[in-house]
Amino acid sequence: MAVAPIQTERLTLRPLAESDIDDVWQYQQLDEVLLYIPWPKRDFDEAAAHTRKRAGLHTLDTDNSAIFLACELDGRVIGDVMLRVSSVETAELEIGWVFHPDVQGRGYATEAAAAMQRLAFDGIGAHRLIAQLDPRNTASARLCARLGLAHEGTLREAYYEKDADGNGEWSDSGLYGMTAHDWRALEDTPAPHTP
Known part of the structure; x- marks a missing residue:
């Protein structure tokens, strides 16, 4: 899938590229970002390889295939957003996002995620869109609510996180979702009038 x-x-969303390695490293290395994302702590070379791998993904044609779009503001990549195919058979996509903490609280993640949500339903024809996140990540839970994704449950001890020393712990995963029917109803709802 070629995504223009x-x-x-305020943002330009474009396919993540190898040239974004330095900008992505600026947030990928931060403990406060890694706290809620199941990424291990990486050195620069490992992080660069990870960004190259994600930049090479640009199809949504099989289960687990994905696209990653860089979120560019004034020539700087401040975060990235993702759509991943959970199931081709059921037309279910997963949405995800990660942003540099120094731009959080300004609505950029909501703006980018809303564009990806529109792409999922109106551009790709998804039947269902989900987000999975650490239940302690209240900022992302609020973003899900702004997008109209309902909290559908919490998967207890759904994934195992290891630190750089190989020590780890089980973490829960909050599941949020909406269907194409929910999306159409949301799109048909008039915006509230503000005087």
């Missing part, structure tokens, strides 16, 4: 750049109010 998407222009939102």
